[in-house]
Amino acid sequence: MDIHVVGPEANADERAAVDALLGAPSTGWDGGDRDIARDGRSSRGGRPAAIAQRHLLLPAFHAVQDRVGWVSRGAMNYICQRLIVPPAEAWGVLTFYHLFATGPRAAAVVHVCDDIACRARGAESLCASLAEALGPEGTAPDGRGTTWMRSPCLGQCERAPAALVVRAGAPASRAVVAPVSGTDALTRALEASSGHLTESLAELRAIVPQAGQPGLTLLRRVGLVDPASLEAYRAAGGYTALARALELGPAGIIAEVTAAKLMGRGGAAFPTGVKWAAVAAEPAEPHYVVCNADESEPGTFKDRVLMAGDPFAIIEAMTICGIATRSTRGFLYVRGEYPDAEVRIAQAAAAARAAGLLGDDVCGSGYAFDLEIRRGAGAYICGEETALFNSLEGKRGEPRSKPPFPSQAGVFGKPTVVNNVETLANVLPILTEGAAAWAATGTASSTGTRLFCVSGHVTRPGLYELPFGVTLGEVLTRAGGVAGGRDLQAILLGGAAGMFVGPESLDLRLTFEDTRAAGLTLGSGVVMVFDDTTDLADVLGRIAQFFEDESCGQCVPCRVGTVRQRELLAQLRADAGVTARAERLAILAELGQAMRDASICGLGQTASSAVESAVARLQVFRSGSAL
Numbered sequence: 001m002d003i004h005v006v007g008p009e010a011n012a013d014e015r016a017a018v019d020a021l022l023g024a025p026s027t028g029w030d031g032g033d034r035d036i037a038r039d040g041r042s043s044r045g046g047r048p049a050a051i052a053q054r055h056l057l058l059p060a061f062h063a064v065q066d067r068v069g070w071v072s073r074g075a076m077n078y079i080c081q082r083l084i085v086p087p088a089e090a091w092g093v094l095t096f097y098h099l100f101a102t103g104p105r106a107a108a109v110v111h112v113c114d115d116i117a118c119r120a121r122g123a124e125s126l127c128a129s130l131a132e133a134l135g136p137e138g139t140a141p142d143g144r145g146t147t148w149m150r151s152p153c154l155g156q157c158e159r160a161p162a163a164l165v166v167r168a169g170a171p172a173s174r175a176v177v178a179p180v181s182g183t184d185a186l187t188r189a190l191e192a193s194s195g196h197l198t199e200s201l202a203e204l205r206a207i208v209p210q211a212g213q214p215g216l217t218l219l220r221r222v223g224l225v226d227p228a229s230l231e232a233y234r235a236a237g238g239y240t241a242l243a244r245a246l247e248l249g250p251a252g253i254i255a256e257v258t259a260a261k262l263m264g265r266g267g268a269a270f271p272t273g274v275k276w277a278a279v280a281a282e283p284a285e286p287h288y289v290v291c292n293a294d295e296s297e298p299g300t301f302k303d304r305v306l307m308a309g310d311p312f313a314i315i316e317a318m319t320i321c322g323i324a325t326r327s328t329r330g331f332l333y334v335r336g337e338y339p340d341a342e343v344r345i346a347q348a349a350a351a352a353r354a355a356g357l358l359g360d361d362v363c364g365s366g367y368a369f370d371l372e373i374r375r376g377a378g379a380y381i382c383g384e385e386t387a388l389f390n391s392l393e394g395k396r397g398e399p400r401s402k403p404p405f406p407s408q409a410g411v412f413g414k415p416t417v418v419n420n421v422e423t424l425a426n427v428l429p430i431l432t433e434g435a436a437a438w439a440a441t442g443t444a445s446s447t448g449t450r451l452f453c454v455s456g457h458v459t460r461p462g463l464y465e466l467p468f469g470v471t472l473g474e475v476l477t478r479a480g481g482v483a484g485g486r487d488l489q490a491i492l493l494g495g496a497a498g499m500f501v502g503p504e505s506l507d508l509r510l511t512f513e514d515t516r517a518a519g520l521t522l523g524s525g526v527v528m529v530f531d532d533t534t535d536l537a538d539v540l541g542r543i544a545q546f547f548e549d550e551s552c553g554q555c556v557p558c559r560v561g562t563v564r565q566r567e568l569l570a571q572l573r574a575d576a577g578v579t580a581r582a583e584r585l586a587i588l589a590e591l592g593q594a595m596r597d598a599s600i601c602g603l604g605q606t607a608s609s610a611v612e613s614a615v616a617r618l619q620v621f622r623s624g625s626a627l
């Protein structure tokens with residue numbers, strides 16, 4: 001790959017897709033027809049306007065992928081000309097993200113989740129049926145216009161098995177089919193797909209088994225209030241928190257959030273008030289708000305439900321965060337596999353803007369705040385906050401070394417607040433109820449409620465909102481217990497980066513402090529249940545594959561360690577010899593320690609957690625039963 005644009009040119013479709021995003025080129029230097037009188041004979045270089053658009057590299061790739069179904073070398077060259085990016089660098093970005101194709105691909109692609117919750121619900125037999133109907137994965141025999149591909153968790157685990165049907169064209173379409181009852185359902189979805197489908201209120205209610213029950217805070221509107229209607233949102237209490245925020249002013253808002261002891265819900269459990277205060281105090285300008293909606297941790301779907309079911313709440317909370325931290329601009333980075341959530345958030349942002357709730361003068365308050373929605377492109381690592389900043393800037397989603405921390409130098413090198421969707425949603429009740437009243441729920445150190453993503457072998461999978469301090473057994477009971485009355489074998493707590501526990505942990509209180517004391521984590525609120533028929537060694541193999549696939553490859557312990565971990569697990573499954581098994585388990589433990597100690601970011605540091613917990617707590621590979 002060259003550092004200059006040479007070689008193939010974009011075709012008319014590809015150019016049209018890029019121009020629809022960037023506008024038509026104005027000179028020969030940025031991809032337009034060469035006109036010597038206008039453009040001169042030498043490049044003046046720099047061209048600040050084009051360079052300032054560099055962050056649009058991912059949206060430009062999305063535009064071509066959506067229209068054509070893949071990004072050709074010619075299309076990439078044209079984008080490079082428009083944004084003044086060397087092709088070698090653009091290629092590095094293009095090939096980083098799983099949802100972009102760099103070679104011709106069928107216009108319609110069925111992405112089938114074969115990750116852990118969907119495996120428990122028949123994903124492998126679905127893949128076998130698709131291979132029979134459409135040919136091997138990724139192929140389109142006889143020039144057929146449809147292919148299928150395996151995918152990591154699609155964030156639809158409560159209705160597994162799940163698939164995402166994507167069709168390129170103008171317009172392109174993306175639709176989730178879940179649960180997939182068979183290949184017929186997918187064929188129907190392919191035929192019907194002509195836009196981005198959104199969930200009905202009834203469908204949202206089905207995801208939230210507690211819908212309509214008293215005692216809900218974050219989920220109180222989901223499935224009951226029309227997510228497309230600003231009026232309905234206002235009538236159901238929407239935008240009262242913003243009114244209160246404007247009374248309190250920036251310092252008052254931060255004081256309330258701090259007094260509530262709101263801890264981040266994205267996995268790291270960092271105090272939100274501390275983060276906001278740090279950004280507000282930074283002298284460098286401008287400041288940014290980033291809402292982390294990349295939600296790609298296997299087993300997690302809470303942020304999707306909040307965005308699809310109560311999108312105005314997230315917009316309102318981001319606005320309040322902007323006012324509190326002197327940020328006038330925000331980004332909401334939503335994973336590329338969430339078409340319904342993206343559509344709902346975009347609709348809500350447009351309606352809020354039209355009503356003066358976003359813009360240069362929010363509600364006539366004198367505060368300015370607006371936000372942009374950015375779509376991820378299939379990279380779990382982009383949920384890591386600094387990788388997310390790089391992705392927003394149009395780069396490979398590789399984590400940065402810290403310090404500097406995001407509050408000092410985040411996106412575009414400026415002070416940035418980055419918060420998870422669920423964290424932000426909590427800001428509204430904190431302001432409307434007051435910090436003390438809100439914090440009365442939960443425990444002294446884990447205040448408020450928590451969203452639990454319950455999936456796997458339970459009677460009523462779904463999203464549950466319960467106070468911190470509830471036990472694991474109570475969550476399981478709420479979900480109707482193990483499906484079919486079978487025995488419980490294991491629960492994966494916190495996601496693929498979390499840990500397995502057995503039935504002896506049902507009394508565990510689900511708080512930050514209790515899980516920490518037990519050597520566990522709440523992570524992103526995943527409670528994935530496996531009954532006594534589950535082959536846990538197979539589940540571990542899939543988790544190891546996930547981390548190998550998703551490692552950004554930047555540091556050796558993680559890049560090599562995740563491969564070796566997957567290989568060792570495969571050997572352990574294949575080889576029943578006791579001595580060899582003991583040796584391999586020892587290497588596995590050593591490998592886990594090296595990844596924990598020496599990896600740059602949380603992905604490598606937690607890539608062995610689930611595996612090691614299953615070996616230590618559930619005796620997988622130690623006894624003969626799980627082999």
Ligand SMILES: Cc1cc2nc3c(=O)[nH]c(=O)nc-3n(C[C@H](O)[C@H](O)[C@H](O)COP(=O)(O)O)c2cc1C
Binds near residue numbers: 272295296382423
């Ligand atoms: C590999 C990895 C993936 C992550 N994915 C997410 C994610 O999808 N969503 C999220 O909010 N935080 C994710 N995080 C945590 C973020 O880095 C960050 O801590 C969080 O967005 C901060 O928001 P909070 O304080 O509101 O939790 C991830 C971290 C790592 C290491």
Ligand code: SF4
Binds near residue numbers: 550559599601
């Ligand atoms: S730990 Fe893994 S994901 Fe994180 S920076 Fe290193 S290689 Fe990348």
Ligand code: FES
Binds near residue numbers: 113116152
């Ligand atoms: S959607 Fe399949 S595991 Fe989450």
